[in-house]
Amino acid sequence: MEHVIEAENLTLSYGRDEPVIIEANLKISPNEFVFITGKSGSGKSTLLKSMYGELVPRKGDLNICGVGIKNISGSKLNLLRRYLGIVFQDYRLINDWTVEKNVMLPLMIGGFSKGVCVKQAQKLLKHVKLIHKADKYPYELSGGEQQRVAMARALAHNPVMILADEPTGNLDEYSSEVIWDLLKNAKEHLGTTVVVVTHHIPSTLGIDYKHFFLESGVVYEVS
Amino acid sequence: MKSLKNHLSVIFPLFVLLFSLQFSFLSNQIVKDYAKKLTEDYTIVVVAPKILSQAVIQSRVSGIKSIQEISSKNILDRLKGNISSKNISLLKIALPKFYSIKLQSFPNMTEIERIKQKLLKSGLVSKVETFSKTHDKIYRMFESLKNTAFVFSVFIVIISVLLMFKQMRIWLLEHKERMSIMTLFGAPFWMKSAVLYRLVIVDSFISTFLVGIVFVVLPQIDKINEFAKTMDVKIPQFDLIYDSVTLLGISLAFSLFIVSLVLRKMNKE
Numbered sequence: 001m002e003h004v005i006e007a008e009n010l011t012l013s014y015g016r017d018e019p020v021i022i023e024a025n026l027k028i029s030p031n032e033f034v035f036i037t038g039k040s041g042s043g044k045s046t047l048l049k050s051m052y053g054e055l056v057p058r059k060g061d062l063n064i065c066g067v068g069i070k071n072i073s074g075s076k077l078n079l080l081r082r083y084l085g086i087v088f089q090d091y092r093l094i095n096d097w098t099v100e101k102n103v104m105l106p107l108m109i110g111g112f113s114k115g116v117c118v119k120q121a122q123k124l125l126k127h128v129k130l131i132h133k134a135d136k137y138p139y140e141l142s143g144g145e146q147q148r149v150a151m152a153r154a155l156a157h158n159p160v161m162i163l164a165d166e167p168t169g170n171l172d173e174y175s176s177e178v179i180w181d182l183l184k185n186a187k188e189h190l191g192t193t194v195v196v197v198t199h200h201i202p203s204t205l206g207i208d209y210k211h212f213f214l215e216s217g218v219v220y221e222v223s
Numbered sequence: 224m225k226s227l228k229n230h231l232s233v234i235f236p237l238f239v240l241l242f243s244l245q246f247s248f249l250s251n252q253i254v255k256d257y258a259k260k261l262t263e264d265y266t267i268v269v270v271a272p273k274i275l276s277q278a279v280i281q282s283r284v285s286g287i288k289s290i291q292e293i294s295s296k297n298i299l300d301r302l303k304g305n306i307s308s309k310n311i312s313l314l315k316i317a318l319p320k321f322y323s324i325k326l327q328s329f330p331n332m333t334e335i336e337r338i339k340q341k342l343l344k345s346g347l348v349s350k351v352e353t354f355s356k357t358h359d360k361i362y363r364m365f366e367s368l369k370n371t372a373f374v375f376s377v378f379i380v381i382i383s384v385l386l387m388f389k390q391m392r393i394w395l396l397e398h399k400e401r402m403s404i405m406t407l408f409g410a411p412f413w414m415k416s417a418v419l420y421r422l423v424i425v426d427s428f429i430s431t432f433l434v435g436i437v438f439v440v441l442p443q444i445d446k447i448n449e450f451a452k453t454m455d456v457k458i459p460q461f462d463l464i465y466d467s468v469t470l471l472g473i474s475l476a477f478s479l480f481i482v483s484l485v486l487r488k489m490n491k492e
Contacts, residue, residue: 105410
């Protein structure tokens with residue numbers, strides 16, 4: 001597969017409203033680290049949503065891991081999402097599940113045995129320095145801790161690609177560092193493609209990356 | 224705590240539904256038994272010039288269960304002191320035959336009138352006494368008892384169905400977020416819905432068990448038995464196998480149907 005994400009003249013909108021993204025063209029290769037930046041309301045999160053199939057293109061084409069999103073069936077979309085790791089700005093953890101079970105979710109969906117799920121979840125919780133909170137519920141954690149749990153969940157099944165929407169948006173320095181380290185490690189050691197929507201690109205990241213900038217619905221590649 | 228609340232919110236409407244259904248079955252059984260008792264107690268008396276055969280009268284008039292001759296010995300014995308034995312013998316021959324007729328089911332007034340007319344037109348009897356006034360009173364009482372029990376059961380079933388639908392809306396809100404998160408990670412439909420299905424299956428068993436306990440204990444309570452005795456009815460026993468299986472079947476079918484409706488709605492959204 002030459003590109004894990006390929007958009008051609010991609011136009012996105014909510015219902016019949018004005019387009020949020022206008023005729024975007026972008027190509028992302030496997031194992032690339034990509035930043036999508038832009039002002040608030042420029043359409044960054046909308047673009048990311050289309051990448052995990054929550055928003056269907058109004059015009060143009062969008063291929064994710066070789067699968068066309070435009071007319072994708074429900075079952076195919078389900079299958080595609082099992083290869084993705086998604087981190088949301090608002091964490092989206094299941095509140096009546098423990099931290100450990102939340103991290104296990106993608107593995108459970110993948111059909112792994114309970115033993116494997118628990119082992120992998122504990123390994124990742126150690127990475128995000130939250131193993132001591134494995135039995136807690138998300139509402140018992142701080143925002144930073146919840147985002148680290150969300151990151152552990154996104155990495156649990158070694159996804160082909162991680163799509164992260166402002167993963168460090170409201171976090172303290174320590175939690176932000178943990179998140180960037182995890183994303184960097186995923187790219188460097190697991191060969192994962194990482195797409196991050198953010199306001200600021202950290203200056204201390206120390207890896208090559210691709211950068212798309214959004215302004216008034218138009219996507220520019222920053223060289 | 225939340226899990227207990229989740230269970231209770233399913234168990235309560237299910238319990239109300241099953242209780243009302245079992246109550247309805249119970250009152251139907253009581254009404255049936257009562258009708259049987261009334262039928263056994265009710266007789267039509269006929270006067271016939273000749274001996275009547277059960278087979279003949281049954282072939283002419285439908286709905287007749289049995290006939291029995293009423294002995295005239297008592298009447299003749301009373302006259303023995305006043306009339307000579309020769310005249311008694313003559314009177315014995317001349318006296319018409321009296322019969323009591325039992326019916327197959329408890330009749331309404333139209334049915335009584337039909338039987339009466341058929342008997343009179345058959346040429347086998349000369350007079351028919353149906354005790355219709357007394358019967359009409361009892362029949363009306365019986366009908367109102369039956370209707371009250373039916374209306375009460377329907378009323379409770381409607382309430383419990385409404386409760387279940389209200390619960391359904393709460394489920395919709397409570398599980399929507401969890402299911403949408405699972406959807407974003409590619410969970411198949413069965414996995415997203417497993418939690419709800421498991422919940423209602425477990426709660427169906429619990430509700431059936433609780434209703435079973437109530438209806439096993441109910442006939443053991445002295446006050447209830449005394450009340451039933453004054454009403455001249457017997458409270459039927461709860462059949463542990465038949466009634467439990469019936470209630471469990473209804474509970475499972477009903478709750479699974481509702482959950483499927485909820486999930487379909489969620490899936491569409």
